[in-house]
Amino acid sequence: MVAWETVIGLEIHAQLATKSKIFSAASTTFGSEPNTQACAVDLGFPGVLPVLNAEAVNMAIKFGVAIDAEITPVSVFARKNYFYPDLPKGYQISQFELPIVGPGNLSISLEDGQSKIIGVTRAHLEEDAGKSLHEEFPDQTGIDLNRAGTPLLEIVSDPDMRSAKEAVAYARKIHALVQYLEICDGNMQEGSFRCDANVSVRPMGEKALGTRAEIKNINSFRFLERAINFEVERQIDLIEDGAKVVQETRLYDADKDETRSMRSKEEANDYRYFPDPDLLPVAVTDEDIKRIRAALPELPEQKRQRYIGDLGLSDYNAELLTTSRDVADYFEQALAKAPTLGALIANWILGDLTGALNKADLDIQASPITAVMLTELIERIADNTISGKIAKQVFEAMWQGEGSADAIIEAQGLKQITDSGAIESIIDEVIAANPDQVEQFRAGKEKVLGFFVGQIMKQSKGKANPGQVNQMLRDKLKSV
């Protein structure tokens, strides 16, 4: 049996969050009535000309700076020629020989706690095509050109990933990064963030790359992992059966969980790239780069280091909190309200809150418990108003929309009993009611202490301060 090595490179299309299109003034808002957001330029009318959106260029540079890439001083737009009904001009304006972002890299965290550097070959600006609608019109194809001309940043990785899990970690990292940079909304359902995977296999130890297949139509991280795993198995089976992998484009079908051939290399278009004579080369100065670098927000890696160093969070928790910008923003909001409670807040976000969100299939932005509400709850734990156990009960009530932590504690009378007189009388009752267990304790059976605590907490409906109960119970039992 030969051991196989998987080699994966990803091409990610991130839709840039500009207000208007890359070469026209039409709006980029998603979900409008078909063809209401396409002007004469987007429709490729005779005589129209493209004018480059400067904001798209800024966003591309932002990305390049964030992955420590070379920014090409003079990059060039080229025409990629092919016919398709949703490609109005018969060519796509893209970048070919001189992309705006040159080689860069970023680090991903692996499951075993190690990190790995993944190379980014290039990132280039291009316009998106429209959409062909095949289902709505029997025997006809509808064309919606609202998306035509939307700016895309195509981010091409080196073939550095060795498993589906690594590919997903890289894709998630890019996904988080573009959101941190506020250059892409990251919405995969709406197609703002799309992944194509180039997958090949080779015998372990072999240097040369195997023949690759490009898998398209992957619209979630889960599908990315599944599509790659399917494809790797398919290729290994082929080779082990004595057949060859063909270089081709394959489509991932999520319903059937398989990839299938779309077009082979032989059928591939000759795109006849050449520099677009309608657009000037894009010149980027060192000053531009300096200005953009200075305006960068705190990036996930920097945040992660700060959480570990300043807040004392574990590597693992710091990584989880920074992977998604929305989660990090939630954490930051909570932290702003209670700067000293970082570790406790992190535990609640990554524990109970994440669990509840997953169960309800909600994003953290849609959480019924806001960061401020959660912090108020955590503060009540920290100031001993309630115990951690009661807090879970309050959390549940907050999730159900019963109000703020304080309101719920008040309404349900959940305030912790810290009055030693009150606790003492409960202890006395419990000791009096359980003479056998008292005997056992006196005979040296320390374990019955737990029984007493349980009885006391039950009696107090969980409100007695556990620390006080422990201390006082011990003293009482010894003096009985």
Next chain:
Amino acid sequence: MSKTISQIQQGLTKRDFSSVEITQDYLAAIKQHNPAINCYISITEDLALQQAKAADQRIASGEAQLLTGVPIAHKDVFCTDGVRTSCGSKMLDNFVAPYDATIIGNFNEAGSVMLGKTNMDEFAMGSSNENSYYGSVANPWDHERVPGGSSGGSAAAVAAGLAPAATGTDTGGSIRQPAALCGVTGIKPTYGRVSRYGMIAFGSSLDQGGPFARTAEDCAILLNTMAGFDPRDSTSIDQPVPDYSQGLGSDIKGLKIGLPKEYFAEGLEAGVASVIESAIDEYRRLGAEIVEISLPHTKYSIPVYYVVALAECSSNLSRFDGVRFGHRCSNPQDLEDLYKRSRGEGFGEEVKRRIMLGTYALSAGYYDAYYLKAQQVRRLIKQDFEQAFKQVDIIAAPTTPEIAFKLGDKTDDPVSMYLQDIYTISLNLAGLPGMSIPAGFSQGLPVGLQLVGNYFDEARLLNTAHQFQLSNDWHLQSPEVK
């Protein structure tokens, strides 16, 4: 009907006639003579009269600009809002543009009156106007002969007095060559001087719009309206536009005029050569200093042009696919059938030939040998001119190697047709401004003198032409319009 713009302006100012009256005169002349000359594809009578009426009101209220109320014809390559813009092609026979080209907007703002859209070679591809879906155009000097192309309709309209001025475009000589063959004045400005927005593209890195008129003085007025930076055209250049009319005063004593020896070699008809020599003598008399120069890479200009222009056109014309506008074949069986038949039926022979050649030049494996090599040689051609303009102020040469040829003479021989542009094409490759002005006659047909200026030196170019026109009246000769 051989008025200049300046004469029309004076007439309007002095209220000798109204804009409506002069517009009606032109429309009547067009109705009478266009069937024979065929220089108009569309005559926009209602719009013209409406614009003329508005212009008269503007003149009455004292808010007139120089071109207010002046009739003009536009090459059908320029998009005109609400008016069919055919580009001389069956493909766009049904295309009504939803917007105005920038220069059309400029003329509308100035208050000029659009008489109609002029005939042209399909998608501006040709040197004889015989490639128009709307039929060939007769040269007003001899109806058996071509007017030149691709802006043949515009040149013929001005020559025949069916418009005092017209717009055109020049990718390889499409303003200068028909101006020469029809005996009118035309200027192709520096690449980037006039906005290309709304001008249907042929070779994007070469195309440049410009005016035709009877005189250089009129061309200056027209260029004042056409030139300028346009934020909608990234290749237009943000540089102030001088007042070209203001620049027409000074004499040309001491002006250095270069004669490129490569332009006076084999292939130049004797009759044309002798007219050009007389014109050069006249410049000498006017005080210019004549020197011989060399543009050594001239011989490569035709092959380079036919790679670059055709590569660009093969891509530019992809948008005509029968999907969103223009000709669509009936009952397409599938997508491929829709493309093949719509384009096969919509485009004429020459356009198809050029798309095929351009596609080939950009194909994998040929790109380096053709397109890339052509771009390298293009730089050498440009450098030739840069060297030359270190020695001289203006370059003079024949505009065309021959006088107007007979209709049908060259239609079966594309290469001999392509050679018509041998003296004009280099300027487009270099991006330089050039003019053609009437310089005399050979066998009773007009001969054009080509003048070439340095980048953005249109003012000097126009004045050099103007001084010539002050000292003779070749430009005022008119054919007897039949």
